[in-house]
Amino acid sequence: MSMAYRTLETNETYILQAERVKKQNRKKSFLKGMLFLLPSILLFGAFVFYPMFKTIYLSFFLTNAQGATTVYVGWENYKALITDPIFMKSVKNTFLFVFYTVPTTVVISLALAVVANEKLKGIGFFRTIFSSTMGVSVAAASVFWLYLFNPTMGLLNKFLEVFGLEAIEWLTDPKWALLAVSATTIWMNIGFTFLILLGGLQSIDSSLYESADIEGTGYFYKLRRITIPMLSPTFFFVITVSIINAFQTFGQIDILTQGGPANGTNLIVYSIYREAFVNYQFGSASAQAVVLFILILLMTALQFKLGERKVHYQ
Amino acid sequence: MSHIELINISKSYDKQKGVLNSINLTIEEGEFFVLVGPSGSGKSTLLRMIAGLEEISGGFLKINGQTVNHLPPKDRNLSMVFQNYALYPHLTVKENILFGLKGRKVDKQEQQRRLKEAADMLGLQELLKRKPRELSGGQRQRVALGRSVVSHAPLCLMDEPLSNLDAKLRANMRVEIRRLQKRLGLTMIYVTHDQVEAMTMGDRIMVLNDGQIQQVGQPITLYNEPENLFVATFIGSPKMNIGNAVFSENGKYLIVENQIHIPVNPSIFSDIPKDRKLKVGIRAEHLAAGLSKKENIHSLEAVNIEQLGNETSIAFDVGSEVWTAKWPGQWPIELGQKVPVQLLPEFLVFFDADSGKLIKSAEFGKRQEVVTV
Numbered sequence: 168m169s170m171a172y173r174t175l176e177t178n179e180t181y182i183l184q185a186e187r188v189k190k191q192n193r194k195k196s197f198l199k200g201m202l203f204l205l206p207s208i209l210l211f212g213a214f215v216f217y218p219m220f221k222t223i224y225l226s227f228f229l230t231n232a233q234g235a236t237t238v239y240v241g242w243e244n245y246k247a248l249i250t251d252p253i254f255m256k257s258v259k260n261t262f263l264f265v266f267y268t269v270p271t272t273v274v275i276s277l278a279l280a281v282v283a284n285e286k287l288k289g290i291g292f293f294r295t296i297f298s299s300t301m302g303v304s305v306a307a308a309s310v311f312w313l314y315l316f317n318p319t320m321g322l323l324n325k326f327l328e329v330f331g332l333e334a335i336e337w338l339t340d341p342k343w344a345l346l347a348v349s350a351t352t353i354w355m356n357i358g359f360t361f362l363i364l365l366g367g368l369q370s371i372d373s374s375l376y377e378s379a380d381i382e383g384t385g386y387f388y389k390l391r392r393i394t395i396p397m398l399s400p401t402f403f404f405v406i407t408v409s410i411i412n413a414f415q416t417f418g419q420i421d422i423l424t425q426g427g428p429a430n431g432t433n434l435i436v437y438s439i440y441r442e443a444f445v446n447y448q449f450g451s452a453s454a455q456a457v458v459l460f461i462l463i464l465l466m467t468a469l470q471f472k473l474g475e476r477k478v479h480y481q
Numbered sequence: 482m483s484h485i486e487l488i489n490i491s492k493s494y495d496k497q498k499g500v501l502n503s504i505n506l507t508i509e510e511g512e513f514f515v516l517v518g519p520s521g522s523g524k525s526t527l528l529r530m531i532a533g534l535e536e537i538s539g540g541f542l543k544i545n546g547q548t549v550n551h552l553p554p555k556d557r558n559l560s561m562v563f564q565n566y567a568l569y570p571h572l573t574v575k576e577n578i579l580f581g582l583k584g585r586k587v588d589k590q591e592q593q594r595r596l597k598e599a600a601d602m603l604g605l606q607e608l609l610k611r612k613p614r615e616l617s618g619g620q621r622q623r624v625a626l627g628r629s630v631v632s633h634a635p636l637c638l639m640d641e642p643l644s645n646l647d648a649k650l651r652a653n654m655r656v657e658i659r660r661l662q663k664r665l666g667l668t669m670i671y672v673t674h675d676q677v678e679a680m681t682m683g684d685r686i687m688v689l690n691d692g693q694i695q696q697v698g699q700p701i702t703l704y705n706e707p708e709n710l711f712v713a714t715f716i717g718s719p720k721m722n723i724g725n726a727v728f729s730e731n732g733k734y735l736i737v738e739n740q741i742h743i744p745v746n747p748s749i750f751s752d753i754p755k756d757r758k759l760k761v762g763i764r765a766e767h768l769a770a771g772l773s774k775k776e777n778i779h780s781l782e783a784v785n786i787e788q789l790g791n792e793t794s795i796a797f798d799v800g801s802e803v804w805t806a807k808w809p810g811q812w813p814i815e816l817g818q819k820v821p822v823q824l825l826p827e828f829l830v831f832f833d834a835d836s837g838k839l840i841k842s843a844e845f846g847k848r849q850e851v852v853t854v
Contacts, residue, residue, distance in 0.1 A: 372565065372567070374563045374564075374565060374567040375567050375569060377532075377534050377554075377561075377563070377567070378561065378563060378567040378628075379580070379581070379584065380533075380534070380553070380554045380555060381532060381533075381534075381554045381555065381559065381560065381561045381581075382555070382560075382580060382581025382582075382584060382585070382628070382632060383554075383555030383556075383581060383584065383585050384555075384580070384581060384584025384585065385584065388583075388584045389584075392569075392572075392580070392584070393569065396569075396571040396572075397569075397570075397571065399571075
């Protein structure tokens with residue numbers, strides 16, 4: 168009787184002790200985990216989270232030229248944006264810009280990737296060439312295209328001349344400016360998109376194609392029924408990243424058109440830059456930035472919602 | 482039905498040493514032909530060359546008397562089942578099975594007819610709407626077979642189709658594939674590294690090693706009369722016990738692994754060259770228990786005992802080799818115990834130690850063959 172009682176007691180103390188050890192272990196591993204995360208937390212905190220909250224904070228104030236808050240205005244900055252024709256135009260331009268650049272980039276890159284995926288002699292050379300725009304900085308690429316677009320000496324107009332067509336004011340004609348900037352952007356983005364799609368193509372199991380070969384299906388049937396569906400996770404990634412990038416376009420606008428002609432190429436990020444660093448309206452610039460953030464968030468969420476269903480993960 | 486001829490077929494990559502060297506082979510119509518060999522022996526390469534997925538470096542491949550070296554896979558009128566099944570993960574079972582027929586624009590009603598036929602044959606009716614990831618390994622295997630069935634091709638190639646299944650399922654599928662082949666009258670070329678599969682499924686087997694044909698023949702022939710040491714040790718489970726052997730100086734004994742002295746019986750040893758280095762082999766079932774017997778008893782040390790219930794597999798130390806014996810029934814043997822074993826000379830298979838070639842197969846095996854015929 169007394170034996171049984173004693174074991175019961177020792178069991179209880181054992182359980183208590185085990186609990187304590189477990190708690191200690193959990194605490195230890197939490198601290199260890201935090202230690203590993205610390206560098207990223209510091210960096211993200213300093214360069215992402217702090218600026219983000221500061222932006223949201225600023226968007227409710229008027230500021231002086233140094234960016235210090237002067238008057239709290241509540242939602243006034245946002246209300247002003249909705250009625251501001253220049254900002255609304257920049258939103259419209261941005262959506263147009265996304266619409267021009269993203270599908271075109273993906274289609275051209277896909278074509279290049281399919282070609283570069285063939286097992287041919289010297290294909291490595293072409294793969295390097297096709298992906299080389301990844302290594303060109305936005306500034307260098309923009310300057311290079313600036314020369315091509317030059318109305319008198321530019322290569323593009325020289326071509327038109329050869330075919331007896333009228334010269335086009337690529338960057339100053341409102342009809343053409345946004346298209347010209349889009350063309351530059353497409354060229355710059357092809358490298359990255361191509362590389363990702365090529366990687367996606369190469370991860371498709373070759374036995375799928377071999378099986379289709381034996382069954383006697385044609386090239387385009389295989390492309391449509393095997394390649395495209397099997398690439399869908401890659402497409403999803405590429406399109407998401409491209410859309411986010413397109414929304415954040417700044418460099419080529421600043422170098423090629425400065426938002427002109429008549430705000431024809433004024434995209435949101437450029438508009439934010441002008442509001443903040445040309446007009447010194449940090450409050451309303453912050454409000455624009457918050458609007459952009461929400462737009463991108465919505466677009467990405469929408470994409471995940473729609474895309475998930477059509478994507479086939481292996 | 483297809484009749485296949487391989488004439489001096491060889492394969493080499495980048496003009497280096499050949500992966501396959503002058504393979505000559507004829508496969509008859511309606512035959513279940515198994516290519517077996519260890520990994521890297523070139524068996525899959527040979528199959529892929531027949532399929533047209535791999536270029537033929539030298540020699541001729543004839544299907545039904547026509548040279549087809551230059552033909553793309555689709556014009557060779559064959560179907561193939563891949564090791565990983567090559568199912569399209571984004572398509573349903575039905576779409577997977579009909580993939581090829583749709584691609585070739587076969588008539589819609591014909592498609593449905595063949596689909597139904599294949600689904601009935603393989604028991605896939607319930608699964609037609611599922612995606613491959615919702616299927617078990619065996620079901621996926623069946624879908625892959627279904628694709629091959631609907632193609633109505635007379636020649637079917639299979640590249641290690643059962644290697645991803647567990648042992649029990651594998652035994653079931655062996656029977657199922659075999660029945661399917663007989664029922665449809667297919668000519669089958671079946672690649673495997675598993676000699677049990679080869680023995681149980683093949684009408685004829687080709688053993689391949691290092692790009693060379695080792696032996697072609699019926700399973701029993703390969704088992705009883707292996708043409709060389711490689712086939713002897715590759716075919717059969719457990720593998721044939723092999724030991725170095727020399728004749729004693731007075732010629733009265735054959736000494737195996739410096740340990741076992743077998744008295745020379747002229748009727749069996751008459752055509753064995755006395756001056757060469759030999760290797761002798763004996764099947765596990767021929768190393769009999771020697772408890773109640775008198776002649777040719779040798780005492781061997783047991784180093785491992787596996788009780789299988791219906792039989793006992795005992796490993797013995799013989800010189801530098803470990804020999805395995807299979808005795809029917811349950812034998813209570815201790816590890817390290819000296820066990821009397823009967824080793825009758827008529828069960829011995831003789832090989833030339835240098836070339837590995839067969840000198841003489843077991844007397845007993847021949848006798849048995851006569852009995853069954």
